[in-house]
Amino acid sequence: MRTSRLLTAALATGTTAACLTACSGTATPADPAATGKIAIHAADTSCTAAASTAPAGTAVFAISNEGSKVTEFYVYAEGDRVLGEVENILPGVTRDLHVELPAGAYQLTCKPGMVGAGVRTALHVTGSSAPLTADAALAEAAASYQRYVTTESAGLQQKTKEFTDAVKAGDLAKAKALYPVARTYWERIEPIASSFGDLDPKVDGRADTIEPGAEFTGFHRLEKDLWQTGDISDSGPIADRLTTDIAEIAARSTAVRLSPLALANGAKSLLDEIATGKITGEEDRYSHTDLWDFAANIEGSKAAIAALRPVLQQRSPDLIAQVDAGFATVDAALAKHRAGDGYRLHTELSKADLKELSDVINALAEPVSRVAAAITRQ
Incomplete structure (x- = not known):
């Protein structure tokens, strides 16, 4: 879940907070309008947005913290469906976001402190534009990735059911073994x-x-029951709900x-998930199985890039x-951190291990x- 990332834990690994964002940011001119971008001023x-309306098509937002x-x-469509997002924007940093928007009403949302519902402003998109999938190569990329999502969604349902059945049966050992496996499918298609x-x-x-007021449910509630309390006798209803x-979701x-563009943005956001969550150990704080999630995020990012590869090879081979x-x-x-069919626990990694992982993720x-800008280049 993309909220409240513990950056101080990342600092403890020896990685500077500036690198977590700046190393993967994009340079933006002082006047975004000069390049057709919509400036977002996040305080x-x-x-606030420099425009309250935009033409249908690809919108490029330049978000300055x-x-x-x-x-x-975030760019939200109806029902708070996320069409695009940029996480972990440090003070003084500007990041770009490319989003394809058909005509309609949207909410542009900044989340100071990366918590809560955020501060919102409306954007109205008017007119019509040929979708990016009118390009045959991009249409095939989207279709290829859609097939991947369908396959992973089926696996997510199956492995989650195996996990929750073990919880309901009171089989603590089996449920613990299945927890990181089920989450692998979630993490691959998390965007x-x-x-x-x-x-x-x-x-x-x-x-x-x-x-506030919402019930704590889902994977992490069951994780807490399994590893912190060790009591899953009353966890059946939570398992059924999951x-x-x-x-x-499937x-x-x-x-x-x-x-x-959802593929391109998703490939990047999965890396952000690692840099601002998994690397700190705050994601799976009870089981410490963060590296399973880490690996799955990498696999999901690769899958998105693989779908876009024919386009990138043509438009941006370098x-x-x-x-x-x-x-x-x-x-x-x-x-280096493989252990049997899985990975070492986060608590078994040294600060040097975590710094190396963080550094290579930031470099990637x-x-x-x-990629988002490259695939829209003709």
Whole structure:
């Protein structure tokens, strides 16, 4: 779930907070309008856009954090469905976001401190524009990734059901073994699965990130029961709810039609998930199985890039070579921590281990951050 990232824990690994964002940021001119971008001014109590209307098509937002808190930016469609996002924008940093927007009403949202519902401003998109999928190569990329999402969604349902059945049967050891496996499928397609704002907190929320008054449910509630209390005798209703919510997410994920930009942005956001969550150990704080999630995020990012590869090879061959080299470096660093069929626990990693992982992820994030612009280049 993309809320309240513990940056201080990342600092403890020896990685500077500036690098977590700046190393993967994009340079933006002083006047975004000069390049057709919509400037977003994010402060601690406000979120203002340079325009309240935009033509249909690809919108490029230049988000400048002018406040004192780390922030994140979302473009929401109806029902708080996430169409695009940028996380972990440090004070003084500007990041770009490319989003394909058909005509309609949207909410541009800044989240100072990366918590809560955020500060919102409306954007009305008018007119019509040929979708990016009118380009045959981009249409095939979207279709290829859609097939991947469908396959992973089916696996997510199956493995989650096996996990929740073990919980309901009171089989503590089996449930613990299945927990990181089930989450692997979630983490591979997290940009899509978590884009449904009504379901994401129920499935992937943590006790300190859910909205006031909301019930703590989902994977992390069961994780807490399994590892902290060791008592799952009353966890059956939570397990049943997780099974139901995952089935709904799987249905929505396979039904939604994806823009090619969703693939590019998703590849980057999965790396951000690692840099601002998994690397700190705050994601799976009870089980410490963060490296399973870490590896799955990398696999999901690779899948999105793989779908876009034919387009990138044609339009930006140098960029895809840099991305490939970055993935190879990350794979090599992660392979050092394999243990049997899985990975070492986060608590078994040294500060030097975590710094190495963080450094290679930040290095990879920089070229991946340029994919969205590259695929829209003719």
